[in-house]
Amino acid sequence: MRQVAERAGVSAKSVSRVINNDRYVSADVRRRVEQAIAELHYVPNELARTFRSGRDAAIGVAIPDLSDPFFASLAREIEQIARSRGLAVLITSLGNNGAEEQNRVETLLRRRLIGLISTPVAADQSYLKPWQDRIAIVFIDRPPARITADSVVEDNHGGAYAAVQHLIGHGHRRIAFIGDRVTTATTARRLRGYRDALRDAGLAEDPRLIRIGRITADESAAAAVHLMSAEAPPTAVFSSNAWSTIGIIPALQAAGHRTVPLVSFGDFPLAAAIEPAPTVVDQNPAAVGRAAATRLFERIENPRRRLRRQIVLPVPLIARASCCGARI
Structure with a gap:
């Protein structure tokens, strides 16, 4: 770094500011330092920086499942933003077993990161309270329980309400709900949106049309086939x-139920190519990741700044052919 400073004609502190992307560095100083770095093939010694600061030049991301397209896209967006700031991203999968969350998240935190973005899968995140004084924490997809912290979520209730309202508008009165466990905040809010849409349309809820606790795709598939084989099957399906x-x-x-009208909470690759294509509540995982990373760095840089705790992102409905198909 001293050699870079000598060649650029600046102080070592100015070199450090350029490397750390300090906004108060003049354009001329930045140009000279970057030119000197290129000529000398200088790379920062991250290990030395870690020893000086006592922390890794990295943030942690804890999500349920990297194979899930939603969380994969979300993590990719966070990584791109962190990389633009010269930071690495350490990712861990939490699975769906809440009992494993604390151990896996704290294993990540012991790396002495500068920030954490996490999706709650357990019923209690109060174990993170001792960490809050040392690290910025933002929750994504679901709000945390028993701890006050920032979160970035989507409008799960509003999106589900709009989906069921859309089906009702097409004349459907027997609409099935298939989803994950209601202990998951997203599923609970989508189920409430489903129920509120039925109630506001003057329709009685039929418990026989609700299938919850279906975690895997195979379990959801079996539930759908079973519903359609019932004596009074649904005329449409809302997949949460x-x-x-x-x-x-x-x-x-x-x-043999190819034309059952269906609305999905969340789009997926090639969905529009299916015949008939499913109508979807369009989640935007990249926007969630971007908002979460932005909030995390706001907290890191301005820890005492007053900001509203929860960011709720809209989820528009994309109508496709499936809702207009033949009814069973």
Whole structure:
């Protein structure tokens, strides 16, 4: 770094500011330092920086499942933003077993990171309270429980309400709900949106049309086929997550129910190419990741700044052919 400073004709502190992307560095100083860095093939010694600061030049991301397209896209967006700031991203998968969350997240935190973005899967995140004085924490997709912290979520209730209202508008009165466990905040809010849409339309809820606790695509597929084989089957299906939808559509088609109107909470690759294409509540995982990373760095740089704790992102409905198909 001293050699870079000598060649650029600046102080070592100015070199450090350029490397750390300090906004108060003049354009001329930045140009000279970057030119000297290129000529000398200088790379920062991250290990030395870690020893000086006592922290890794990295943030942590804890999500349920990297194979899930929603969380994969979200993590990719966070990584791109962190990389633009010269930071690495350490990612861990939490799975769906809440009992594992604390151990996996704290294992990540012991790396002495500068920030954490996490999706709650357990019923209690109060174990993170001792960490809050040392590290910026933002929750994504679901709000935390028993701790006050920033979160970035989507309008789960509003999106589900709009989806069911859309089906009702097409004349459907027997609408099935298939989803994950209601202990998951996203599923609970989508189920409430489903129920509120039925109630506001003057329709009685039929408990026989609700299938919850279906975690895997195969479980959701089996639930859909079972519903359609009932004596009084639904005329339409609301799938509360894209993972479930990926299992439901081929299962219904294989069982001869190819034209069952369906709305999915969450789009997925090639969904528009399916015949008939499913209507979707369009989640935007990249926007969630971007908002979460932006908030995390706001907290890191201005820890005492007053900001509203929860950011709720809208989820528009994209109408496709499936809702207008033949009814069972």
